Amino acid sequence: MYRMLIVDDEPIIVEGLYDMFQQIGDWPLELHRAYDAKAALDIARRSRIDILLTDIQMPEMDGIGLQREVVRLWPRCRSIFLTGYDDFDYIQSSLRSGALDYVLKTEGDPAIVAAVNKAVQAISQEVSLERLIAGARSRMTAALPTLRKEYLSELLGGEPSTAAARQGRFAELGIPLDPHRPVLPIVGRVDRWRDETGIADRPLYVYSIGNIFEEYFAATQRIVHVQLAPNRLVWLLQPKDGNDAANAEELHRYAVGTAEAVQQSCRRYLKLAISFVVGSAPCPWEELPSRYERLSLMFVRGLGIESEMLLSDRRLFEEESFGARARLRKLPQLGQLLEQKEQAAFERLYDEIVAAVPGHSGLQTGLGLEIYYGLASLFISYLNRKQLLADIAEQIQLGKLLSIREHATWDEVCAFYRELAGLLFRRHSDENERESGRIVRLVQEYIASNLGGDLSLAQLADAVYLAPFYLSRLYKQRTGVSLTDYIIDARIVRAKELLADTPLKIHEIGLRIGYESAPYFTRFFKRITGRTPQEYRDAADRL
Template identity: 55%
Template sequence: MQRLLVVDDEPIIVDGLYELFANHESFELEVYRAYNAASAIAVASRLRIDVLLTDIEMPRMNGIELAEAVKRLWPACKTIFLTGYNNFTYIQSSLRGGALDYVLKTEGDEPIVAAVAKAITLIAEERSYEGLIGKARSQLAAALPTLRKEYLAELLAGEPSTAASRAVRFRELEVPIAAERKVNVIAGRVDGWRDDIQPGDKALFLYAVHNIAEEFLAPQFDVVLLLERQDRFVWLLQPKRQIGETESEPADFYHRVLGIVESIQASCRDFLKLSCSFVVGSEPCDWDGLPDKYDRLRLLFVRGLGLDKEMLLSDRHLFERGGGREDAGKIKRIQLLETYLDQKDAGKFFELFDEITGAVQLASQAGLALEIHHWLGAIFLSYLNRHELVEPLAETIHLGALFTIREHTSWAEVTAYFRRLAELAFAHTQDENDYESDEIVRRVHDFIHGNLEKDLSLNRLAEIVYLAPFYFSRLYKMKTGRSVTDYIAEQRIQKAKQLLRDTDLRILEIGVMLGYHSPPYFTRFFKKATRLTPQEYRDTAKA
């Protein structure tokens, strides 16, 4: 919805134009008025103005100066100048001031309406889909490195994805590795920084490490770098594949990567004077297995193996010792359940919930069951506290079972308990949202009923319920099935009918009581709704 600001130092002109556009059936406009330039600037300082309809000749600050001031606040604002003088100098001045159009007051309403319609059309074109998408594309290009890093970090953290969804995102973010192929991981760490490196230079040195790695890896691999923190980084890599080659990796893949990383480590030591440790994945993995693979590599940094600096390890010995755990990735992703709760995304929540709870199938997995129960209890307790749901839900479900698995007789009972708790949380949140929305509508209706003669603009009503005007308009229409403007018009018509029927007040007075300070506009408004003038209705009602 566009905003129109009408400005003139003659109140009768301002009020007339305000009523014209506020009730014009061809426009959906928020209309505001001001009787001098200072008041107009105050309105523009508080609200975005799309179209400025202003007189040129005004005391203290003229319309051209006002247009320049509003343009500084809202560069996209379209200005239409009004004047009572058909003077070429005025026309030149207004056009030089950036006016979209120039209308003589003596020409009547029709040219003014046409000028505003022209401005609204131009705004729509400028904000068209193609224009917005074009601007978004240029912004996306600048943000690509950050967006690419965030998405790949989500995959490492266990965010669910499919091959198709990954392929789409990889194309959008220009990720230089293939979404459908297996990927290998190399985790790196700077063991200690040189004494002469300033804190601000650390990122620079990490990129220098990456440049060294690219020199060695690029001839044979496609590589993506992820900076995890100041001293940690990750490389995701895939062997370059010639046209016609199969997906199977070369038999010497592991040894080839290990040899290259050894050269990278030596170059960092010799050229950058940095001691770095690396842990290499012994074999490529599917993207679904990437979080688990990454966790195992990070675990090796903690465990070490004989040395605490310049380590060069792989996860191969973990497999030989049986140290890999298939469910580690699931446990890591359990924290995503809290995100899905906060986002009110029941579909994603229950899909991941079933996957995680389904990992416990045997009595021998008691440790895994305890770990999952602990995580679920912590997630739900935090959520219930933040949303003040402890007391409301305590009346429906036994919350003591959050804290100990001993409250349950089987894993099936644990699963059913937390599923029921999630269902109650989602339902209560929806009920609360519905109640708050209904309360907003009730408060607005109460204000309208008690203030039919006052400012009932969308902005004023939105202020009452502390919402943005556009969002309030959408919320109101969603809850009631109609626009708030239609509701206000209906209430004013009903009140007008009652006053015309039951009182002897003059029609002019009734119009003012309903916010219509111009008798012609009150008559036009009433006749449009009832097909009778106010006087005709009064005569009919009292006949």
Template identity: 50%
Template sequence: MYRLLLVDDEPIIVEGLHDLFRGSDELQLEIYCAFNAREALAIAGKMRIDVVLTDIAMPEMNGIELQKEMNRLWPRCKVVFLTGYNDFDYIRSSLRQGAIDYVLKTEEDETIVAAIAKTLDLIEREWQYEQMLDKARGSLVKAMPMLRKEYLSELLRGEAASELSRRASFAELGVPLDAAAPVLFVAGRVDSWRDDLIVGDKALFLFSVNNIVEDFFGPAFRLVYVPLTPDRLLWIMQPKPEAFPADGAQAEEIRRFLLGTMESAQGACRDYLKLPMSFVVGGSLISWEELPDKYDRVSVLFARGLGLGQQMLLTDEHMLDLQRSEDRGKVNRIHLLGQYLENKEHDKFNDLYADIMASVHGAPNMQTGIALEVFFSLAAIFVSYLNRSQLMSEMQGKIQINQLTSIQEHASWRDVTDYFQKLADLLFSRTADENEQVTDDVVRKLNAYIEANLHKDVSLTQLSEVAFLAPAYLSRLYKMKTGVSITDYITTLRIQIAKRLLTESQLQIREVGAAIGYDTPSYFSRFFRRETDMTPQEYRDAVKKS
């Protein structure tokens, strides 16, 4: 919903324009009125204004001067001039100052509405999604390496990504790899840091290690560098077609080249940087979907194999087959369950949870291996969520809390699966109920405020301050819950109260209008007639006769 500010030193014109736009069904506007430029600036000083429809010739400060001040306060604000001067030079001067359009006071109502509609359309186009993204891209240049690292780290953790989404992300982040082609990897570890390093030197040395690897492998491979931890590095690679002919010997040739070249790169790190490095080389091409499992098993190999000494150079043949690749990949995504719980994504949670628990079902021993890993990972996710949400005490009356932290309390993996599923369902259900209750409370609070303050300011801006919500969000929330807009509710309530006061009291027409927020009798009469097809006096007389 956009905000329109009407400005003219003639009250009858402002009131007429207010009625005109209030009755315009095609425009969703929040309307404010000012009777001189100073009043207009006072309103603009309190809230964002999107469009100003203003007279040009006004005392003290004219419309062109007002426009300059409005653009200083709100650079995106658009100004349409309303003038009684059919003078080309005067209008041309206003357009040179940046006005969007002008209309003559003698124009038909439809022309005035069309001018504002055209201005709103211009605002909408300026805020188009793609334009906003283009501007954002310019400010993200410096952050690109970090964003690239974060995205590739997500892929390594097993985040689901289709070939199409990978291709789009690679293009966005400048990843020089084919989203559909298989990949190789090389993982590295700094075995020990030099004693003479000072703060900041480690990052510089890691950068130098990457430069060495790129110098050795760049002619034959496309590659991207992923710094994982202060002493762990990873390169994801794809062979260039011109470097390795596609024949039966291609796989062995690539493997041989990788090992030989990595040995040279390792020596360069030792000789030139005085930095002992160990590496694991993935000697066979794998799909992007297989990469998370390979990376996970490399991490194990770093801990078990490379921990035996320094400057080791191994291939992925040394990897321990701790778990089937497909199941391991599912388990690696267990952290996503916490995100789905936080974001209230019930269906996504259920789908991934079913996959993870099925991958463990049938394990020979629930007390060892992957079953324990999954159980305590789930326990950590739920305990953290319950504590942060202050729901631990509440859940104690609905589930056996001791079963949350002890796998011995469960007779089988099926019991474990059912237990955590029940807990998740309880939490999702409670969140849905809580959201519904909060929405109900907001609507009740607003309705009570409107009824008590109908004679005062009940604009969307004021109501948003009462509800502590942004105006646009409040408007959508109210209509979603009640089926009617806040504006329509206020209009209906005003008419109901006005009718009751007209028939059950001796108040004068102007007093009835003031009671529902209309200080000007003519303004109230036009409003009442628009809604009932009768003036207030005609309605009062008709009721008395019936």
């Protein structure tokens, strides 16, 4: 939707053009009108203007001066000048000032429509999908390392993905791994930086560590490297021969032995102490978050030394405990879904998280306690931000949110939080319904009180403190009727009342419902009702 402002000091011309473009229903235009440059600038200061259709010769400020001011506010605005002067020098001046086109008033409506169509096409081409994608692709190429790091960090953090989705993202980001094949993770840590190494120098050393790693592994493995923290590095490997059925023990020995060589080279050439934890076997992408957490915890557990560790995760932890902890790490996602009001997705993830704890023993396990208080923190934070804690306390037993001792079983914990979430989702839905209904009522009241004034979308949006386009969508979604149609209907209803019940003259009634020109009020009324205002009045008098 593009916004066009029509400006002329002759109201009959403005009303005629406004009425003509309103009747071209398939054009993506939101129309505004003004009868002098000052009023036009007031509109431009409140709302974006895409096309300025203005007379050149106007009192106080002419069209060229107006165009300069509008373009200063909205540099992408396209300008079309209307002129009654077939004067080459004047036209050249308008084109030099940045006009897209000019139209002689004597050329009539078809020439004006053609000029506006030209402006619409120019804007469409400028923001066309192809141009946007081409620009995004160019910027994306420059940002690939950052985008690749962000995406891999999301995968390691437990972001859900499918093989098909990974395949598309791998291609976009130039990740040389197969999204369908398992992957072997190796986690590294810089235990100690050199004393003379400043913070600004550390990225260079990290890059050098990556180079050494690739020199040793690249002959047999496809490799992706990601830095998750200043001293935490992760490599994901897949054998180049594509033989995933190879002996896992042989691959593990190779990875540990080669990581040891990398460790020694970093000590010798970079004077850096590096620790590595090597995955015991390749894992499916779906299990990568839990495997990464397992490897990371090895740095915490250690085996008696604090520097240059070289460990494997084999047989140190039970897989089941890590699968459960991987679900626990999804609690922040649960909070996001609550904020975004996505109830179905929230409930699916909630069921997945609480299922990590056996129902019969949940209250006695550390994992159960961690999930309980993680949920408590999530909900208390949400209720405080929304200032709902006092209201909700009247509807739930607040003690059950503050202490696990208030629950007899894990199933009771699960039911309590599910009920609390359902209450919050229902409350949001009710509030949204009430607020959108209030906005509609305020807009309709404003229209009823200002039928003879400015009822542009920008003005209505200002009245209810919303963005114009959002207000238009909200109103149509809530009522099933567009704002334009509602305003037309309100003006027709009021015009009929004034015609039937008052002695006001036709042009006075036109002014009261927003039409400066009596001929165009007559034309508008007849187009909607099939009768002129006088014909309608005569019929009403006979009743």
